[in-house]
Every structure is written in C-alpha cells, then in structure tokens.
Amino acid sequence: MNSxxxxxxxxxxxxxxxxxxxxxxxxxxxxxxxxxxxxxxxVTLRLYDTAARAVRGFEAITPGRVSVYVCGATVQGVPHIGxxxxxxxxxxxxxxxxxxxxxxxxxxxVTDIDDKILRAADAAGTPWWALAERNLxxxxxxxxxxxxxxxxxxxxxxxHIPEMIALMGRLIDGGHAYPAGxxxxxxVRTASDYGVLSGQRLADIRPADDTDRxxxxxDPRDFAxxxxxxxxxxxxxxxxxxxxxxxxxxxxxxxxxxxxxxFDIHGGGLDLLFPHHENERAQSLAAGDGFARYWLHNGxxxxxxxxxxxxLGNVLLVTEILTKVRPQExxxxxxxxxxxxxxxxxxxxxxxxxxxxxxxxxFVTRAVRALGGAPSAAPAATLVPGTAxxxxxxxxxxxxxxxxxxxxxxxxxxxxxAVHAAVRDGNYALTTGDTESIGGxxxxxxxxxxxxxxxxLNPVWESGDSGDRLYAVVDALAGLALRQxxxxxxxxxxxxxxxxxxxxxxxxxxxxxxxxxxxWELRR
Ligand SMILES: [Zn+2]
Numbered sequence: 277m278n279s280x281x282x283x284x285x286x287x288x289x290x291x292x293x294x295x296x297x298x299x300x301x302x303x304x305x306x307x308x309x310x311x312x313x314x315x316x317x318x319v320t321l322r323l324y325d326t327a328a329r330a331v332r333g334f335e336a337i338t339p340g341r342v343s344v345y346v347c348g349a350t351v352q353g354v355p356h357i358g359x360x361x362x363x364x365x366x367x368x369x370x371x372x373x374x375x376x377x378x379x380x381x382x383x384x385x386v387t388d389i390d391d392k393i394l395r396a397a398d399a400a401g402t403p404w405w406a407l408a409e410r411n412l413x414x415x416x417x418x419x420x421x422x423x424x425x426x427x428x429x430x431x432x433x434x435x436h437i438p439e440m441i442a443l444m445g446r447l448i449d450g451g452h453a454y455p456a457g458x459x460x461x462x463x464v465r466t467a468s469d470y471g472v473l474s475g476q477r478l479a480d481i482r483p484a485d486d487t488d489r490x491x492x493x494x495d496p497r498d499f500a501x502x503x504x505x506x507x508x509x510x511x512x513x514x515x516x517x518x519x520x521x522x523x524x525x526x527x528x529x530x531x532x533x534x535x536x537x538x539f540d541i542h543g544g545g546l547d548l549l550f551p552h553h554e555n556e557r558a559q560s561l562a563a564g565d566g567f568a569r570y571w572l573h574n575g576x577x578x579x580x581x582x583x584x585x586x587x588l589g590n591v592l593l594v595t596e597i598l599t600k601v602r603p604q605e606x607x608x609x610x611x612x613x614x615x616x617x618x619x620x621x622x623x624x625x626x627x628x629x630x631x632x633x634x635x636x637x638x639f640v641t642r643a644v645r646a647l648g649g650a651p652s653a654a655p656a657a658t659l660v661p662g663t664a665x666x667x668x669x670x671x672x673x674x675x676x677x678x679x680x681x682x683x684x685x686x687x688x689x690x691x692x693x694a695v696h697a698a699v700r701d702g703n704y705a706l707t708t709g710d711t712e713s714i715g716g717x718x719x720x721x722x723x724x725x726x727x728x729x730x731x732x733l734n735p736v737w738e739s740g741d742s743g744d745r746l747y748a749v750v751d752a753l754a755g756l757a758l759r760q761x762x763x764x765x766x767x768x769x770x771x772x773x774x775x776x777x778x779x780x781x782x783x784x785x786x787x788x789x790x791x792x793x794x795x796w797e798l799r800r
Pocket of ligand 1: 346347494527553556
C-alpha cells in the first residue's frame, strides 16, 4: 500500500507571533492567512443562507475558488445610497473571501432593458439606450467612489438575448414554459417547490403583475419570460415572435454563462427575494441547472421606516450625500452594520460614522509620522485583496478577534470592535513612544481596514493627480504662514502670531506645536 505524504503546513511560516495583550485577548500575528492557515486552525466561514433559513458552514464547489453572482442595478435612474449599501456589503464578502485565500469570480449584472427604463426614457425624451448608458456611468462612478472592487464581469441584459432565448427553449421543451399571445410565460405549477426560497406556500403567492395581457396566463402567478413586441418599444427576434425579455430571465441566463450551471453564492438586496430571486431559482432548477448553493441577502437602507427606493420619493442620491461626507466615511457608514440588518438613515448616524472613521485615520496618520513617514505594513497594493499579483496571498496581519468575527457570517460590527481596540492600543503606544508596538498596531489596523475596503492609505481615496499637486501647494503656503508666525513670536509680537494661527484655524488648518516645530493638519 502506498502511503501518501501528509501535507501539514509549516508552522513557523504561518505563525510569527503569539501575544497575550493582558486584556484577556490572545492575539496572533499571521503571515499568509490563506487556505493553509484556515486548515491549520480549522476555521470555517459560516454564512446565513436564506434558502436554509440558517447559518451554514461554507464549502466551495471547487476547493480554493468561489463564484459569486450579485444582482446589480436596473439603470432607470442615478444611484441612491441604498444601491451603494448592497454594493458595499457584497464588496466586503468578496474581499473577505479573497483575504481568506479563495480565488473569487465575481459577476454582477446590469439590467439595461426594463419597463421602468422605458418609462423613464419616455419621460425624459431620451432614447432608452442613452438613458441606460448614462445612468450606468453614474453607478460605476459611485461604486468606484466608495472603493468597491469592480466585478470580474458586469454583463448587461441586452448583450445576452441569445442566451435567454436558449434558456426559454429548454424550459418550453421541458414543459415548464409556454408561449401565449406573443409572450412566453413560466408555468409556476410545474416547479415542485415554487415559493420555498421566499418562504411562501404556492397557495399564498400573489398573482404576478408583470404583463398588461394577463388573460394569456394559465395561472395568474405565472411570470413573463418574454414580452411580445409593442409598437415603439425595442424588441428582438425569437422563435416565439419578436419581443423583449422579462426581468428575471437574464440573471439565470447570465449566471450560467459566466459561472456555470451551479455556482457558490448568489447575493442581492432583501427586496429582490420575491419575486425576482424566487423566479430566477424556479427557472434555473426547472431547466435542470443546480444554480446557487448559498443565497445571501442584505438588509435595506431605510428612512423613516420605509424602504429607500425611487418609487417612495425619499431618495438620497449618492452625489448629494458625498457633499456631506467623504467617500470613505460614507463607505464606513454603509458597511458598519451587519449586512443582514436594516439600516435606518439619519444625518446623526452618518456624522457619528464619519467621526469614528476619523478617529481611526488620526491614529494611522500619527503612527505613520511616528515611524518616520513610511507605513510599517506591506505596500498598499498588497494590502488590498484582489490587487495582489495572481497566486500571491495578500500579506495581511489580522488578529484572531477580527478573523473570527468575519468568519461568523461577516460580523462587521465585531470586526470593527477589533479595529478600534487596535487603534486604542496603538494610541497608547504613541504616548509611550513604543515604536515596535506602534508598527504592530498600524499593520493590524491597516490590514483589517483593507479587508473592509477602508485602509486610509489606499490611493483610491486620493483625489487623483490634482490632489497631490494641491497638497504640495497647500503645504508650501501653510509652511510660509507658520514661518511668519514663528518670526512674530521671536520678536515678541504674540498678537500677530495668534492672529496667524486663528486665521489658519478658520480655513480649516489646525496647527500643532511639537518639539520638532509646528505641524499643520487639515481639520477633518
Ligand atoms: Zn437577478
């Protein structure tokens, strides 16, 4: 009998330091927190699966790889912060999977043909495709602004009509769909467990209101896969007459095309659970595809206890909110709650989140300065999951309290508690001048924030080349003012010195007198 050599990971390469911090928490500094680390510590990611209504241990279909499909925007308008919350929640999921050593394929679709788009284009007097294109650009800008890792593919419905027609053909051949009056409908009574995902019995499900020709349906709950062409509306040819796809069909067709007939994780907002996700699942299972293994839903952003959506008219546009806070503060606000909980919008909560993030930033700034200006951790690029060269695990330095929180159904509130604990330790180290501890805390804080997409030193938060140039100019001007203040003090003219300091304060420049001379900082 041949014996297979056991593949035990080498300990010294993985664990560099165990550290009893004295507060009841034992910290471990790990290098290369990839699959080997997870095997060694028997760590399992657990995720709440809506279909199971339970937290389940995550097992990838293919070891080391994860496929993720997230329902993206219907681009009938510009994004509001409810859209961004969903994007940030799933961005954190993808970053955590990548930080855990998985190679992630992330697909997020764009619905660029839909009743709502046609209505909005009509109202604006714009071609529907131009309206969709313009709004899609606004979505991309917003995702980029808050540092979301772009999906690996962002397929559009209009680019996948042949795939949708092929899927409809399979459903009709299998007796699960039928053409009627130029439309094609899915026959919900042929799906053995229709309603299971959203937890409804078939008898309790309301009629689908997705057509103005309901008379053609065999059952009022049947939903449209294909809508027969109407005058002045866009349409495509199909074996059942020209028309355009219903909303649900695209996600089944596109997830199969890019991720295969069965994939790991399907995500989306809780508002998509029914009918959209129920119908996606019914179509794909009826066609014989395994479809999603885990269903994740993010809670909604609410205002005055109502879901934030365009139809309710309580929209808070991303462009508008970014005049109140910086993008990284908005991201902190949107990501800080557990992804499954609802988030009720208030300006006070937004301000509190911004202040909490600024506390972290202040530590990072002071720590970098104390260490002589060079960040002690790995270069920013390697700290950002998804940006490391292929095959290289990002060099993250994560305390166990953080990894345990993230593995527990992405427990960001507890993970942020670990960030703030490290910031407190780091601030203490700054008061004692303990350089080694400052460096250790800085590396941990930056690593944890990188996983959450919030590393303050990530170049994504810089406002481009002009930002660097402006900083240089402001630095020179502030330096000039500070030299004049020093000169005034030297000649005993304290009134002028104070006046310069007050003037700087009024324009948002805080001056700190240090043993090495005065330093300036922009007030946040
Ligand atoms: Zn979808």
